[in-house]
Amino acid sequence: MAHRASDYKTDVYVDWCPGCGDYGILSALQMALAELNLEPHNVVVVSGVGNASKTPHFVKANGVHTLHGRLLPFAMGIKVANPNLEVIGIGGDGDGLGIGAGHFVNAGRRNIDMTYLLYNNGVYGLTKGQASPTLKLGMQTKSLPKPNINEAIIPVALAITAGYTFVARSYAFDVMHLKNTISQAIRHKGLAFVDCLQPCPVYNDINTKDWYAGEDRKDASGKPQSRLYKLEEKGFDPVVHDAGEVFAKKVAGLEKAQEWGDKIPIGVFFKNELEHTFQERFTQRIPFYPTNPPAKQRLKKEDGVSAIDLSEFMDDLKTS
Amino acid sequence: MVVESINWMAGGPQGSGVDSASTIFGRACGYGGLYVFGRREYHSNIKTMHSYFLQRISKEATLANISDVNLLAAFDAETIVRHVGEVVSEGGIIVDSRDLDVNILKDIATFSEDYKSQIRDFMKENKVGETINDFLNYAKQKNIQIFAVPYMDLLNQIGKKLNLEKASILQKMINVLTIGVSFALLKYDRKLVEDAIKATFHEKIAEMNVLALDTAYDYAEQNLKINNFRHKLEKMDIKEPRIFLTGNQAVAMGKVLGGCRVQTYYPITPAADESEYLEAHEILKTKDGSQEAIIVLQTEDEIAAINSASGACLAGARAATSTSGPGFSLMAEGLGWAGNNEVPLVITFYQRGGPATGQPTRHSQQDLRFAMHAAHGEFARIILASGDIEECFFDAAEVFNLAEKYQMPVIHLLDKGMANSSQTYPVFDYAKVKIDRGLIVGEKELEGKVYKRFQFTETGVSPRAFLGTKNGVQWCSGDEHNEMGNINEEPIIRRKMMDKRLKKLELVDNEVPLELRLKFFGDKDAENIIVSWGSPKGAIIEALNQLKDEGLNLGYIQVRMIHPLPSAHLKQILDGKKRIIDIEDNATAQLGGVITEHTSIKPTHYILKYTGRPMMTTEVYEAIKLILTGKAAERQVLMLGS
Numbered sequence: 001m002a003h004r005a006s007d008y009k010t011d012v013y014v015d016w017c018p019g020c021g022d023y024g025i026l027s028a029l030q031m032a033l034a035e036l037n038l039e040p041h042n043v044v045v046v047s048g049v050g051n052a053s054k055t056p057h058f059v060k061a062n063g064v065h066t067l068h069g070r071l072l073p074f075a076m077g078i079k080v081a082n083p084n085l086e087v088i089g090i091g092g093d094g095d096g097l098g099i100g101a102g103h104f105v106n107a108g109r110r111n112i113d114m115t116y117l118l119y120n121n122g123v124y125g126l127t128k129g130q131a132s133p134t135l136k137l138g139m140q141t142k143s144l145p146k147p148n149i150n151e152a153i154i155p156v157a158l159a160i161t162a163g164y165t166f167v168a169r170s171y172a173f174d175v176m177h178l179k180n181t182i183s184q185a186i187r188h189k190g191l192a193f194v195d196c197l198q199p200c201p202v203y204n205d206i207n208t209k210d211w212y213a214g215e216d217r218k219d220a221s222g223k224p225q226s227r228l229y230k231l232e233e234k235g236f237d238p239v240v241h242d243a244g245e246v247f248a249k250k251v252a253g254l255e256k257a258q259e260w261g262d263k264i265p266i267g268v269f270f271k272n273e274l275e276h277t278f279q280e281r282f283t284q285r286i287p288f289y290p291t292n293p294p295a296k297q298r299l300k301k302e303d304g305v306s307a308i309d310l311s312e313f314m315d316d317l318k319t320s
Numbered sequence: 321m322v323v324e325s326i327n328w329m330a331g332g333p334q335g336s337g338v339d340s341a342s343t344i345f346g347r348a349c350g351y352g353g354l355y356v357f358g359r360r361e362y363h364s365n366i367k368t369m370h371s372y373f374l375q376r377i378s379k380e381a382t383l384a385n386i387s388d389v390n391l392l393a394a395f396d397a398e399t400i401v402r403h404v405g406e407v408v409s410e411g412g413i414i415v416d417s418r419d420l421d422v423n424i425l426k427d428i429a430t431f432s433e434d435y436k437s438q439i440r441d442f443m444k445e446n447k448v449g450e451t452i453n454d455f456l457n458y459a460k461q462k463n464i465q466i467f468a469v470p471y472m473d474l475l476n477q478i479g480k481k482l483n484l485e486k487a488s489i490l491q492k493m494i495n496v497l498t499i500g501v502s503f504a505l506l507k508y509d510r511k512l513v514e515d516a517i518k519a520t521f522h523e524k525i526a527e528m529n530v531l532a533l534d535t536a537y538d539y540a541e542q543n544l545k546i547n548n549f550r551h552k553l554e555k556m557d558i559k560e561p562r563i564f565l566t567g568n569q570a571v572a573m574g575k576v577l578g579g580c581r582v583q584t585y586y587p588i589t590p591a592a593d594e595s596e597y598l599e600a601h602e603i604l605k606t607k608d609g610s611q612e613a614i615i616v617l618q619t620e621d622e623i624a625a626i627n628s629a630s631g632a633c634l635a636g637a638r639a640a641t642s643t644s645g646p647g648f649s650l651m652a653e654g655l656g657w658a659g660n661n662e663v664p665l666v667i668t669f670y671q672r673g674g675p676a677t678g679q680p681t682r683h684s685q686q687d688l689r690f691a692m693h694a695a696h697g698e699f700a701r702i703i704l705a706s707g708d709i710e711e712c713f714f715d716a717a718e719v720f721n722l723a724e725k726y727q728m729p730v731i732h733l734l735d736k737g738m739a740n741s742s743q744t745y746p747v748f749d750y751a752k753v754k755i756d757r758g759l760i761v762g763e764k765e766l767e768g769k770v771y772k773r774f775q776f777t778e779t780g781v782s783p784r785a786f787l788g789t790k791n792g793v794q795w796c797s798g799d800e801h802n803e804m805g806n807i808n809e810e811p812i813i814r815r816k817m818m819d820k821r822l823k824k825l826e827l828v829d830n831e832v833p834l835e836l837r838l839k840f841f842g843d844k845d846a847e848n849i850i851v852s853w854g855s856p857k858g859a860i861i862e863a864l865n866q867l868k869d870e871g872l873n874l875g876y877i878q879v880r881m882i883h884p885l886p887s888a889h890l891k892q893i894l895d896g897k898k899r900i901i902d903i904e905d906n907a908t909a910q911l912g913g914v915i916t917e918h919t920s921i922k923p924t925h926y927i928l929k930y931t932g933r934p935m936m937t938t939e940v941y942e943a944i945k946l947i948l949t950g951k952a953a954e955r956q957v958l959m960l961g962s
Binding site for chain 2: 010012039040041042044046049054056057060061062063064065066067070072073074075076077078079080081082084085102103105106282285286288289292293294295296297299300301304305306307308309310311312313314317318319320
């Protein structure tokens with residue numbers, strides 16, 4: 001039976017601020033799940049802590065709302081134990097790139113077959129507007145006592161460097177583009193990352209909805225010139241077609257990632273399905289891993305006694 | 321008189337084969353039907369710093385170390401200096417002839433100034449000169465025999481036979497030379513040692529080492545006064561099959577038996593050996609001949625280790641993480657999440673010396689209170705502490721049953737003493753080890769219902785569905801939550817949820833069999849009783865046996881489940897005792913404090929040790945004896961072991 005986006009809605013009250021970019025991302029996610037017709041019980045949405053990380057409570061699929069910065073380790077454990085689950089990680093920019101930066105980088109080394117959506121608005125919301133790791137140096141959003149003294153991380157660049165095999169960016173209020181990007185990310189074989197740009201109407205008074213839309217840069221006819229442009233419309237090919245071009249494609253993606261200000265690319269920066277996933281790497285050692293993963297193994301016999309035969313272990317240790 | 325038991329010590333720089341020498345020595349003794357208890361001591365270092373292995377060999381089961389060394393096999397000069405004082409009368413020291421002229425204060429680079437000043441004091445006090453030879457002459461006065469062996473000459477002989485000139489390869493066999501000389505002095509069956517070498521090394525390496533063994537045996541038999549050395553080891557005929565294993569190995573085996581299928585870890589001493597052993601044996605055999613596997617994940621830190629293990633639990637695997645103090649410090653937050661979400665997570669916690677980096681490779685029991693209280697907030701957890709390698713094995717399986725039955729994290733509390741000791745046991749009888757997964761619901765039971773992962777129930781335990789179960793869509797959260805698992809801050813829900821989680825501890829207290837939680841040894845009616853936990857067990861039992869032989873009867877309670885503490889039963893046992901002696905490897909008597917808190921009974925005496933070395937039978941015996949004769953202070957601190 002085909003699913004509709006509304007099938008993935010819960011009756012939990014959504015407590016985000018009016019005008020928050022989170023709403024757009026939530027809708028796009030629910031639409032993508034419907035488009036891919038995923039069974040809610042086979043989907044696990046894993047989040048960290050923060051406004052973004054409340055998302056699982058609003059999505060009718062399994063939701064694991066974890067600790068600040070820790071969604072990736074939880075997601076890895078779930079996916080490794082049962083690789084048949086569709087795992088989607090969700091967290092904010094502070095969660096993933098501040099407190100969770102170590103996990104962000106190391107996840108890239110594993111290429112776990114899952115999706116990670118980063119809600120990126122440049123500020124910490126629940127603690128009232130401090131600078132996040134993606135706010136540019138020198139910016140002073142309205143609740144900062146002084147201009148930001150740290151340089152910003154560029155999430156897509158970090159993801160490409162760390163080894164994510166699908167790296168994209170989209171925008172919370174271009175819901176169709178975001179839905180398509182999330183859909184591609186979920187379908188991707190390997191670790192997929194989507195940097196979801198979003199305004200924070202309460203604390204980020206610089207990168208606002210109007211700023212993204214270019215309300216301050218109208219052309220002669222009075223039409224706003226959006227700061228966002230789509231890579232796919234510029235003929236950018238992010239896909240690694242053979243193993244020899246991995247490096248060149250990464251460099252191309254990194255070059256695009258440097259653009260910001262009046263020209264902000266969205267779309268797919270890098271995509272490589274030739275890399276073995278974490279699951280495939282285990283399968284090379286343990287051929288039955290996909291069909292009999294840790295969560296599915298029968299641990300005991302009918303009589304309740306452990307199924308395991310330790311005689312080979314014991315033989316190795318025997319002295320008589 | 322011939323002495324048919326021995327304490328053998330091998331010492332040398334790290335990386336010189338002390339470990340493999342000890343494995344071979346222990347195996348060879350095992351092949352002859354003898355019992356072995358071995359302890360490994362090493363620095364936090366890769367090469368050059370001093371390490372040693374002490375093995376106690378006997379016809380009867382041995383449970384702990386004693387301090388006396390009967391035969392010291394020194395790979396280098398430093399070993400002589402460090403351990404000469406432990407060698408007892410009628411013992412022997414095997415020394416490399418080249419080391420005799422070594423000047424102790426000038427030629428040994430690894431000695432710190434602190435240690436040198438101790439040596440100077442010793443030299444002054446005992447009027448001993450500065451060379452190894454002077455130290456050995458001093459030992460001779462204590463009726464210790466010195467066996468100087470020209471290792472380099474022997475290695476050159478071997479090199480010629482093998483057409484091998486590379487000194488670095490030949491040098492590696494000094495350890496086997498010392499074994500050959502040791503066993504020759506002990507008049508032990510050479511064939512058994514040869515078998516042990518073959519079981520330890522790959523074929524080609526084994527061949528070289530067997531030649532080294534023969535060379536050493538021949539040399540010793542022809543050139544050393546073997547018969548003057550009173551100790552002797554004789555092969556015994558035994559029927560039962562036996563194993564020789566470390567605590568790390570026992571835990572690993574217990575885990576796979578108990579159904580652990582995901583193990584996560586970040587490298588740390590002394591826990592990592594367990595995970596590596598598991599990864600090396602990742603494919604498992606079942607009793608019906610099929611195959612299963614355990615996935616071992618080396619994560620980027622302990623934060624990731626604990627949380628990925630929790631994730632695996634949610635998906636329905638039995639999962640564990642294994643660590644030591646510094647790692648557990650990082651895990652505190654994840655432990656709280658597991659508590660809040662009633663995750664059946666197992667944490668294997670090998671204590672070492674703290675705080676901070678502390679003594680990374682040394683023994684301690686300093687983290688009981690930490691394990692009990694780690695993480696913010698109040699939540700239910702179980703702490704089970706094993707006392708020896710056999711308990712490590714069975715407990716490692718049982719902790720998963722406790723975790724799943726009561727849906728809470730379980731900390732399996734161990735220590736470096738057990739992790740790195742090795743011991744002989746009859747093959748564990750594991751045929752009856754059961755698996756109880758607790759209250760699990762599946763697709764059918766949930767059909768047509770709204771699944772509530774945290775449903776309020778009488779016992780506090782809610783039916784658990786694994787992630788991926790049809791009709792079992794669920795939420796969990798680090799926030800306080802309602803029965804559905806969604807965030808909720810209402811006072812009524814908050815109180816009910818807190819009560820639901822905490823009251824499961826009462827269930828544990830009521831349901832878990834007492835024999836799993838406490839063990840009693842010795843005389844129940846004795847007026848003097850020992851309380852202890854963890855690895856001092858072996859030394860305590862041996863000390864009690866010695867005291868019993870002298871007509872002194874004591875009781876000994878080994879507390880295994882420290883949280884929740886079986887306090888009613890403990891109180892019953894301890895009430896009215898004349899003396900209660902608390903024995904622990906820490907400075908603050910942590911278990912003693914916990915017992916006092918829960919029973920209002922305070923131990924009368926404390927025997928504590930926090931040097932980083934495990935307790936030895938000898939010192940425990942002496943300390944108890946002092947108490948029984950009224951000569952001891954309330955608190956005694958033990959110091960044995962180098």
